Amino acid sequence: MPHFPGPVALLSATILTLVTACSGAVRQPTGQAGGRVVFATDKEPECFDTQVSQSDISGVLMRNVFDSLVSRGQDGEFKPWLASKWSLSADELTYTFTLREGVKFSDGTPFDAAAVKANYDRIVAPATKSKYAAGLLGPYAGTTVIDPLTVAVRFTRPFASFLTAASTSYLGIRSPKAIAADLCAGSPAQQVGTGPFLFASYTRGQQVVLTRNPSYNSAPATAAHTGPANLSELVFRFVAEDTVRVGSVTSGQADIADRVPPNQVGTLKNNATVQLTSSNTPGLGYQYFLNxxxxxxADRRVRLAVQQAFDVDRAVKAVYFGEYERAWSPLSPATEAYDASLVNSFKYDPAAAAVLLDQAGYTGRDAQGFRTKAGRRLTATLLYVPLYTPEDRRTLDQALQGDLKKVGIELKLVPMEAAAYEPVRNAGEYDVIAFAWGGSNPDLLRTMFDSKNFFDAGGNNACRFTDRAVDDWLAAAAASTDPVARKDLYGKAQRRIIDEGVSLPTAVSERQLAVRSAITGLTFDANGWPLFYDVERS
Known part of the structure; x- marks a missing residue:
């Protein structure tokens, strides 16, 4: 999925109007409703408030509870959801949405324009301390209630990425009556949406149980049926250990296993009771961010030495058993505006890395063979949280550590508890951190590399990178409705990021799921996230 017509095609006209998707036959439920499905996943949400949390698992889980204004399929096309149609003003500063009639939150509160305003205003409020959703709203100026079923979302400058953002669960709409200061807890009374499932219970360290919303009548136009979900119960079970998680599906204790590791793919292909399904993961793959x-x-020569000292091809092949390709850009190839010109743009060259380190003044050697400058060892620290760093990524970290040692750089891998890690990270007290970030919107680059988006400012600029040209390119790309211009601008940013050596990509990943043969209807959204509304048990 290297490109899509999405926001580019839809926003090319001065006035954009999307009509409802009710053209053609009415979609009907497929098969017989009922049944329970257990989805075994590797992580547990640290916060269930998607307007605050930045985690993937929170978004995947709460997608079943909260609907959004628009939906977006894997083809990139935007379709109606809680909004039946929408338009863009001539100055491209205001999106006006006509909302669906007769939709209610599961607590009985009507869904209306006031609910949209309450949610979007809450997201940007400083007291909310949004870690991601506020950034998705970009240059948000406010929301105006025109009438109960018409709402206008205003921006201070053109913001072409808004529809993509509005389709995510991070901008999902929750009941205004359930909005409170702290909605992170897994309390059913707090997690109230219009979605196909109700948040029934949460058992810390074990699972979340969702039950069918019998009154659901607001399915997105991208779904295969209308009305309530096919399943009567959907269980998210938290199983961190890969072998145990995959084994739970082969044994029948679970129905779907998330994130199947590449070393188990071959075995599962020979299991008649299980099928493998996968989605290319858009966004930012696992990569190293150099502070x-x-x-x-701060010395570009040292950053480029790290880039050239790491044999990424060998590491990715060894860790992922040949299942994944190596990455070249901060963006995954499945993301809009991915710049393929970066393929083979740099290479493993430890001799060149040694020259760069010499030029940076690290010409001495200590008793352990590490480089020194003015008597001080060349040492970098990589901070990580074991709870959120799967085994495959830890193995990549160790491969990087080994390759850097060969050119005289000591890389210390420093594990930390999540609570201790965040304040240290936010203060920029590290040399390297690493993570992946899913999402189909190339505006992720703005979140990750714009100089205004440091962690302590609510962004995710892990490189603490300040480059005026990159800032300008990303701002112009976010505002542009011209597909050629957007691709060019995002491409320039990607090339500068790699040329400056601030990001070191590793692998192009896929989301592999193991699914028991009795389960059908599982699909993926534009972010590569699994969708459960159409799932059935045969």
């Missing part, structure tokens, strides 16, 4: 404001990596 440009740390004393060590």
């Amino acid at each position: 440009t404001q740390s004393p060590l990596f």
Whole structure:
């Protein structure tokens, strides 16, 4: 899915109007409703409030509870959901939505324009401390209630990425009556949406149980049926250990296993009771972010030495058993505006890395063979949270550590508890951190590399990168409705990021799921997230 017509095609006209998707036959439920499905996943949400949390698992789980204004399929096309149609003003600053009639939250509160305003205003409020959703709203100026079923969302400058953002669960709409100061807890009374499932219970360290919303009448136009969900119960079970998670599906204890590791793919292909299904993961794959404001990596020569000292091809092949390709850009190839010109743009060259380190003044060697400068060892620290760092990524970290040692760089891998890690990260007290970030919107680059988006400002600029040209390119891309211009601008940003050595991509990943043969109807959205509304048990 290297490109899509999505926001580019839809926003090319000065006035954009999308009509409802009720053209053609009415979609009907497929098969017989009922049944329970257990989805075994590797992580547990640390917060169930998607307007605050930035985690993938929170978004995947709560997608079943909260609907959004628009939906977006894997083809990138936007379709109606809670909004039946919408338009863009001539100055491209205001999106006006006509909302669906007769939709209610599961607590009985009517869904209306006031609910949209309450949610979007809450997201950007400083007291909410949104870690991601506020960034998705970009240059948000406010929301105006025109009448109960018409709402206008205003921006201070053109913001072409808004429809993509509005389709995500991070901008999902929750009941205004259930909005409170802290909605992170797994309390059914707090997690109230219009979605196909109700948040029934949460058992910490074990599972979340969702039950069918019998009154559901607001399915997105991208779904295969209308009305309530096919399943009567959907259980998210938290199983961190890969072998145990996959084994729970082969044994029948679970129906779907999330994130099947590549080393088990071959075995599962020979299991007649299980099928493998996968989705290319858009967004940012697992990569290393070098802190440009740390004393060590403020020097571009040292950053480029790290880039050339790491044999990414060998590491990715060994860790992922040949199932994944290596990455070249901060963006995955499945993301809009991915710049394929970066393929083979740099290479493993430890000799060149050694020259760069010499030029940076690290010409001495200590008793352990590490480089020194003015008597001080060339040492970098990579901070990580074991709970959120799967085994495959830890193995990549160790491969990086080994390759850097060969050129005289000591890389210390420092595990931390999540509570201790966040304040240290936000203060920029690290040399390297690494993570992946899913999402189909190339505006992720703005979240990750714009100089205004440091962690302590609510962004995710892990490199603490400040580059005026990159800022300008990303701002212009976010505002542009011209597909050629957007691709060019995002491409320039990707090339500069790699040329400056601030990000070191590793692998192009897929989301592999193991699904028991009795389960049908599982699909993926534009973010590569599994969708459960159409799932059935045969």
